[in-house]
Amino acid sequence: MDFLRQEAAALPPYQPFPSGAKVKLDMNENPFPLPEPVRRAACEIAARLDFARYGDSSATALRAALAAYAGVPPEMVFCGNGSDEIIHLLLTAFGGNGRRVIIPRPTFVTFRREAVLSGAELVEVPLAPDEGARPFALDIDRVLRLAAEKPSIVFIVNPNNPTGNLISPEDLLKVLTETESFLVVDEAYYEYAGVTLAKEVARHPRLAVLRTLSKAFGLAGLRLGYLIASPEVVAALDRVRLPFNVNTFTQSVARVAVENAHLFRPQVAALLAERDKLWAGLAALPGVRPFPTHTNFILFSVPKPPTEVWRRLFAAGILILDVSREPLLKSCLRVSTGSAEENAVFLKALATALA
Numbered sequence: 624m625d626f627l628r629q630e631a632a633a634l635p636p637y638q639p640f641p642s643g644a645k646v647k648l649d650m651n652e653n654p655f656p657l658p659e660p661v662r663r664a665a666c667e668i669a670a671r672l673d674f675a676r677y678g679d680s681s682a683t684a685l686r687a688a689l690a691a692y693a694g695v696p697p698e699m700v701f702c703g704n705g706s707d708e709i710i711h712l713l714l715t716a717f718g719g720n721g722r723r724v725i726i727p728r729p730t731f732v733t734f735r736r737e738a739v740l741s742g743a744e745l746v747e748v749p750l751a752p753d754e755g756a757r758p759f760a761l762d763i764d765r766v767l768r769l770a771a772e773k774p775s776i777v778f779i780v781n782p783n784n785p786t787g788n789l790i791s792p793e794d795l796l797k798v799l800t801e802t803e804s805f806l807v808v809d810e811a812y813y814e815y816a817g818v819t820l821a822k823e824v825a826r827h828p829r830l831a832v833l834r835t836l837s838k839a840f841g842l843a844g845l846r847l848g849y850l851i852a853s854p855e856v857v858a859a860l861d862r863v864r865l866p867f868n869v870n871t872f873t874q875s876v877a878r879v880a881v882e883n884a885h886l887f888r889p890q891v892a893a894l895l896a897e898r899d900k901l902w903a904g905l906a907a908l909p910g911v912r913p914f915p916t917h918t919n920f921i922l923f924s925v926p927k928p929p930t931e932v933w934r935r936l937f938a939a940g941i942l943i944l945d946v947s948r949e950p951l952l953k954s955c956l957r958v959s960t961g962s963a964e965e966n967a968v969f970l971k972a973l974a975t976a977l978a
């Protein structure tokens with residue numbers, strides 16, 4: 624098609640994820656129901672909102688709630704229709720022709736797609752292989768060298784998806800102190816890892832921290848991501864976003880959820896306990912090697928072709944993520960922590976699939 628942009632033509636269409644599985648452990652969602660007061664508030668909001676009217680295009684009340692949660696002023700918060708949209712907007716504003724985008728590989732795939740679409744030069748830095756003392760470690764010196772050459776934006780997911788490991792905050796801050804680059808740290812799994820650079824943003828105007836309500840807050844379908852950034856970065860994103868990018872219902876429900884963050888903490892603790900059991904269950908299977916994780920998911924290698932193992936699990940009604948097309952993850956699969964029952968069903972089916 625000769626009227627399609629070259630950058631768009633270079634991308635494969637978004638692949639819808641397989642559906643219909645009984646046990647869904649592929650997208651790192653929260654398996655628990657919404658805390659009852661939040662669920663009830665969402666129903667009340669749906670009943671009283673005037674859907675005929677456009678909402679607050681600045682999401683003022685929601686930004687104030689997110690700011691209080693993150694410990695920053697509201698003018699340092701930007702909201703998007705999922706953090707996916709914010710990645711797109713960041714690359715619209717700061718990527719493009721003549722810019723370099725540096726990302727580790729493997730990492731969350733949206734960064735690569737959006738960098739390519741923006742027309743920027745994409746530079747992927749392979750993580751360390753899984754054999755060493757620090758599997759999947761980031762070669763920060765290489766990132767620093769690459770980021771010093773040319774106007775760059777560096778995206779680091781911390782802890783990383785799909786590997787689950789943490790990168791030290793001290794290493795990340797070197798991107799700001801030793802280069803002129805813009806650093807975006809994606810903390811989608813912050814509530815599980817408990818490590819954040821949010822407090823550093825006020826000191827470093829070239830730092831931004833990306834978060835989402837799709838994981839620990841259990842609101843993936845609602846679509847709300849937010850960026851903690853300098854007021855200048857927020858203003859730049861306000862230039863390129865669509866006017867009503869976060870709908871009224873999402874604004875109201877997300878606000879209630881964030882104002883009730885304490886109700887989600889027991890869920891986080893319970894899920895981490897389940898994750899540790901799942902990890903031990905994986906480690907007990909012959910030939911299976913789970914990697915250390917600071918998130919609600921686990922990357923693990925299997926002693927049989929992973930895609931075949933994935934297919935057997937899918938046939939048994941269990942959906943996990945096959946990551947084995949990634950050069951560093953040829954023997955690996957990724958599983959999200961589900962409820963105790965889901966994890967038990969998964970472990971049993973995996974044992975059968977490997978038998």
Ligand SMILES: Cc1ncc(COP(=O)(O)O)c(C=O)c1O
Nearest residue numbers: 705706707731784811835837848
């Ligand atoms: C690292 C990372 N960033 C962003 C996202 C997307 O989140 P959202 O639902 O807010 O678009 C995910 C979802 O899996 C993720 O793992």
